[in-house]
Amino acid sequence: MLLIAAGHEWMQRDIDHPPGMLAAADPVQTATTASGAPVSHGEFQLRRRAGFEVTARVLSTRRYRWGLGADLSPIDLALGWGPMSDQSVLDRLDISQGNRWYFFRYENPPPLAPGDLSTHSANMHMIPAEPWVEDELLDLRHGDVVSLSGYLVDAQHPTGFKWRTSLSREDTGGGACELFLVTGITIKPRP
DSSP states (O other): OHHHHHHHHHHTOOOOOOSSOSOOSOOEEEEOOSOSSOEEETTEEEEEEEEEEEEEEEEEEEEOOSSHHHHHOOEEEEEEOGGGGOHHHHTTEEEEEETTEEEEEEOSSOSSOHHHHHHTEEEEEEEESSHHHHHHHHHOOTTOEEEEEEEEEEEEOTTSOEEOOOOOSSOOSTTOSEEEEEEEEEEOOOO
């Protein structure tokens, strides 16, 4: 039993990289060509607001299992691109997630201008479009480099529960997270 536990722990270890940006490009957001009609996702109705693609480094993952939010989005990913995908920057940050929020702390001076820390990272609520996408999302580890594609969406449940996506990478605080319907995922080979 101890050997199995040790093997699982090893398979889930963080992935370290040498210094340098691993995901240089900013996310790409496009006007959606989908009709304005909502699409069903389980009991939810999703309205596609924009096409969205991002290649980023996984800074943190947080699994959710209970409640309507977890029924729709079972995992949040804190993602970093540009300078927030650089190991030398991340080594100077303490990153965590909780209650659908993403946090970073640093000792002064910050490794980047505080505005750059925020505009090159985000907490994204992942909605897997298919079971295989969910499996891939749940397999992600801290340090993975992943390419994701799909749509930023607003969600509504028959109970009245509503969840809106951010459409900006420059906002912070409540309502700044992306609600991301993931239709495609590619995990870069691990070192």
